[in-house]
Amino acid sequence: MKNKNPAHIFVSGIEKEKKLSGRKKTKLPERMKQYYELFKKLFDNIPIGLCIADENGKIIAFNSAVLKPGGYRCNDIKLMTSPDEFFFEPIQMEEIKSIVRQKGELHRYEVKLKKKDGGYYIALLTLIPVQSDKKKQWYVVIEDVTERKKAEEELLKTKKLESLGILAGGIAHDFNNMLTAVLGNIQLAMSHIKNQSEPVYEKLAEAEKAAILAKSLTMKLLTFSKGGEPVKKLVSVEQLIEDSIFLSTSGSNTVCETNLSPDLLPVMADAQQITQVLQNIIINAKQAMPEGGKIMVKASNVDLTSRDNLPLEKGKYVKIEIRDEGEGIPEENLSKIFDPYFSTRKDGSGLGLATAYSIMKKHGGHITVMSKVGIGSTFTIYIPAAPVSKTLASKNDERKTNGNHQRIKILVMDDQKYVRNTIKTMLSLHNYEVVTAENGYQVIELYRKALMNEKPFDVVLLDLTVPGGYGGKETLRELLKIDPAVRAVALSGYSNDPAMAVYRVYGFKASISKPFDIDELLKTIETVMDNTTVHEEQKN
DSSP states (O other): OOOOOHHHHHHHHHHHHHHHTTOOOOOOOHHHHHHHHHHHHHHHHOSSEEEEEOTTSOEEEEOGGGTTTTTOOGGGGGGOSSGGGGTOOHHHHHHHHHHHHHOOSOEEEEEEEEOTTSOEEEEEEEEEEEEETTEEEEEEEEEEOHHHHHHHHHHHHHHHHHHHHHHHHHHHHHHHHHHHHHHHHHHHHHHTOSOTTSHHHHHHHHHHHHHHHHHHHHHHHHTTSSOOOOOBEEEOHHHHHHHHHHHHHTTSSEEEEEEEOTTOOOEEEOHHHHHHHHHHHHHHHHHTOTTOEEEEEEEEEEEEOGGGOOSSOSEEEEEEEEEOOSSOOOHHHHTTTTSTTOOSSTTOOSOHHHHHHHHHHHTTOEEEEEEETTTEEEEEEEEEBOOTTOOOOOHHHHOOTTOOOTTOEEEEEOSOHHHHHHHHHHHHTTTOEEEEESSHHHHHHHHHHHHHTTOOOSEEEEESOOTTSOOHHHHHHHHHHHOTTOOEEEEESOTTSHHHHSGGGGTOSEEEESSOOHHHHHHHHHHHHTTOOSSBOOOO
16 A cells, blocks of 8 residues: 555545546546646655645645654644644634735745644745636745744844954953952052051952952953953962852852862963853852752862773863752753753853853863753863973962062053053062053153163063054064064953963063962063963964
């Protein structure tokens, strides 16, 4: 027995209609028979859904392609009293009938059609009027445009995010400039207090830490802007975890417990970006336990091999596990949680975990998740450990106060006066000779005169962004023409600038992101003076 497909049903329906109308079956001419077979073959095999509707809009035939988007099969037809039940709600059918009666020309419009599983898909209906045996009929083309609509929506989101990115970059730059002055002046005030046990010193120390952590807020803005290459340096994973927990759980009803190996290896990483990854996951865990609960953070050293079945090169990594006791993630959503804009929460943006995944990929690391509904979730992060030759300096080693820097001349360029003054005061306190400039034109002139007078500047600190004038990159190009041996350091409150990650390509000796503390600034200058670099360059 031949398998009856929709086209066959269509043909048998026509024959039945003829018989009921009392018409005698007539033999079709050979040419007409060929046309009929050709139409039948085309109707049944064309990959676009086709229907034929009568003059009242009622569907009398359709092909198999109509069934595919809704997840139906040919056998499902037997369960329906009318083909219309497959995809149209009653109100939609009435709308189609109304259009058919009123309009005599081609008409297109979008509708939501039913799927077998109870869901919907978006379809574009094209109604084409035809005349057959003195009866008006309609060819209805049903095209599944769900993916196209999603793509259009994603494109619209992308355009909105690009506009937001321009705004975010500007806000982040200005905010970090302000934080540079705030953090710098807090540390200057602390340096004048001899007794560190005094209450005022403790308060300033808390303000100092808050100012440093506030920098992570700008990273949320920079999520929407272009760039994002990590500015790597040697950092302590233990410190990153402690800072992230403090910022993510402060004031909440969530308890965070840690189990950190005492011999955790340092990593070459962008501290701000890794902190953002940890914050996003901890905040997700907190949201999964609205009534409160416990988050466990565990960190250890691991030596990965090919047997670990991870998309990572073999070697030493720091493994961080973040486990919650929340609601868990349904199995069908586990493969989607790192997709941009995917979120199961009404107020979620769907960017937190997508951003975390992207950051770990740029660091040569990886992030995985295991979850069971009603039990909780565990996110596991792998960060490449730093080479054995890399060691973290202690805070006492980093700070060299009141050193003998009378002969070292520093030229500082920043368009913000309060930033220039703060940096000058910070360096002057440590006996550097400091000259400031507002823009690149002033820097070029000052540098040229100092060189001619045989009193050259030893180091030049250049802000990358100067509105309406020469920024750091443009200024350095001119300085290199004057003195190929110039020692320049890139400054920016907008760390997504590629010159921050691959500064050597642009001629800089080092880079430092705003806001920075006195230790970081002094260490950068001292290292540049020793003809070494501060940050590990991004390897492409």
